Amino acid sequence: xxxSGYEALFFWIFALAAIFAGLLTVMARNAVHSALFLIxxxxxxxxxxxxxxxxxxxxxxxxxxxxxVMVLFLFVIMLVNVGAEERGSEEIFNNQRQVAAxxxxxxxLVGGVLYxxxxxxxxxxxxxxxxxxxxxVQEAIRNQSLTASATGSSRMTTDSESxxxxxxxxxxxxxxxxxxxxxxxxxxxxxxxxxxxxxASADDLGPEVLEEEIVRDPELAKLEPQSE
Amino acid sequence: MIMFNLIxxxxxxxxxEAPRSGFEQIKYSAQNPDxxxxxVIGALLFIIGVAGVLTRRNIIVIFMSIxxxxxxxxxxxxxxxxxxxxxxDPDAVAGQIFTVFVIVVAAAEAAIGLGIVIALYRNKxxxxxxxxxxxxx
Numbered sequence: 001x002x003x004s005g006y007e008a009l010f011f012w013i014f015a016l017a018a019i020f021a022g023l024l025t026v027m028a029r030n031a032v033h034s035a036l037f038l039i040x041x042x043x044x045x046x047x048x049x050x051x052x053x054x055x056x057x058x059x060x061x062x063x064x065x066x067x068x069v070m071v072l073f074l075f076v077i078m079l080v081n082v083g084a085e086e087r088g089s090e091e092i093f094n095n096q097r098q099v100a101a102x103x104x105x106x107x108x109l110v111g112g113v114l115y116x117x118x119x120x121x122x123x124x125x126x127x128x129x130x131x132x133x134x135x136x137v138q139e140a141i142r143n144q145s146l147t148a149s150a151t152g153s154s155r156m157t158t159d160s161e162s163x164x165x166x167x168x169x170x171x172x173x174x175x176x177x178x179x180x181x182x183x184x185x186x187x188x189x190x191x192x193x194x195x196x197x198x199x200a201s202a203d204d205l206g207p208e209v210l211e212e213e214i215v216r217d218p219e220l221a222k223l224e225p226q227s228e
Numbered sequence: 229m230i231m232f233n234l235i236x237x238x239x240x241x242x243x244x245e246a247p248r249s250g251f252e253q254i255k256y257s258a259q260n261p262d263x264x265x266x267x268v269i270g271a272l273l274f275i276i277g278v279a280g281v282l283t284r285r286n287i288i289v290i291f292m293s294i295x296x297x298x299x300x301x302x303x304x305x306x307x308x309x310x311x312x313x314x315x316x317d318p319d320a321v322a323g324q325i326f327t328v329f330v331i332v333v334a335a336a337e338a339a340i341g342l343g344i345v346i347a348l349y350r351n352k353x354x355x356x357x358x359x360x361x362x363x364x365x
Contacts, residue, residue, distance in 0.1 A: 001262060001263050001307070001310045001311045001314050002260045002261070002262045003260065003261050003262075004259065004260050008258075008259050008260060008261055011261045011265070012258070012261070015261075015265070015269045018269065018273060019269065019272050019273065019276070022272075022273050022276040022277070022296050023276055025276075025280065025289070025292055025293070025296065026276055026277075026279060026280035026283070026284065026289070026293060026296075031286055031288050031289055034288075034289050034292055035292065038292045038295060038296070041273075041296065041299075042295075042299060045273070045299055045302070045303055048266070048269070048303060048306075049302075049303075049306050052266065052306045052307055052309075052310040053310055053313075054306045054309065054310070054324055054327070056324070057302075057306060057324055057327050057328070057331075060328065060331060061299075061302075061331065064331050064334075064335055065295070065331075068335060069295065069334070069335055069338045072338060072339065072342055073288065073291070073292065073338070073342070076288060076342045076345055076346060077288055079346060079349070080288070080345065080346065080349040080355050090285075090356075091285065092284065092285060092286065093283045093284060093285065094282075094283055094284075094285055094358060098282070098283070099283045102278075102279060102282035102283050103279065103283075105278075105282070106275050106278060106279045106282075109275050109278065110271070110272070110275050113271040113274075113275070114268060114271065117264055117267045117268055117271060118264065121262075121263060121264040121267070124263070128315050135314065138314075139314075159324075162321050163321055163324050163325065163328075166321045166322065166325055167325050167328065170322075170325075171325050171329075174329060178329055178332045178333075181332065181333070181336050182332060182335070182336055184336075185335075185336035185337075185339045185340050186339065188339075188340050188343065189339040189340055189342070189343035190343075191343075192340070192343030192344055192346070192347045193343045193346045193347060195350065196350075
């Protein structure tokens with residue numbers, strides 16, 4: 001797979017955007033800024049997915065992350081907002097020795113990964129020798145069989161079609177398990193985020209715990225009759 | 229047949245990669261980003277995420293860094309899926325299927341993790357991970 005022309009240009013733009021937005025996510029002082037930089041990083045990666053001809057996954061990425069996960073993050077940031085971070089009175093990183101140790105670890109990881117990617121890719125290239133020019137010709141031939149879009153200037157891909165076919169044909173059991181996992185996650189997060197008051201009114205507290213809490217907060221005793 | 233024998237070495241010569249040196253090589257590879265570039269971008273995103281998990285004190289930013297790590301893995305899956313589909317592998321779309329499942333697990337993880345953050349904040353009144361040391365000996 002080799003990109004060329006405008007695709008190469010857009011590859012570099014989005015790759016740099018993803019990496020810088022990722023760095024700013026980690027380094028921003030304000031957690032809301034972190035969340036917004038994370039969105040830009042994820043959208044840039046979605047654009048890289050489009051360049052790798054995975055249009056459906058790019059759409060899913062934007063819908064799930066920007067539409068769902070990010071809203072959740074922003075809500076939680078608003079709920080637990082402490083404010084000390086933005087005013088600059090609190091340190092945002094761990095103490096210096098821990099930061100130095102983890103940065104050294106990360107630099108070692110960068111070196112090792114870059115070295116092994118380059119060495120491994122050389123071996124892979126020897127296995128599948130294909131110059132960009134030949135690949136472009138092959139791609140053009142493959143595109144001939146796709147149906148033209150309404151404007152006639154481009155062609156419709158079969159990416160979603162092949163993904164859906166394989167997903168339901170070979171991975172239908174994992175698909176069902178994933179749906180159960182999501183259900184468990186929904187129930188679990190609702191259970192975890194309840195207040196003591198909500199737990200008491202649903203009669204979910206043990207009798208001893210309830211006794212103790214009533215001493216601290218007499219209001220809880222009034223909630224009890226509702227659950228009976 | 230004779231014509232074909234004449235033409236095919238010429239074509240092979242035309243499509244052969246010309247020997248390049250130094251700067252030309254770098255320029256050529258920058259103008260034609262390939263699988264290795266995708267993998268390098270994925271690796272860098274992964275390492276940025278690891279650095280975030282290891283160094284930040286805010287537990288919400290740590291969760292965001294975990295999302296970055298999972299996304300870097302997705303980028304690798306998609307890049308390899310594309311590469312294998314060009315080599316003619318019929319199962320190349322498996323990479324995209326894995327990506328769907330990674331996204332599902334990431335969404336579930338974010339929901340549970342943020343539920344835990346809210347419960348933690350309600351009980352301990354803090355989101356700094358170095359102050360949450362109940363299990364510390």
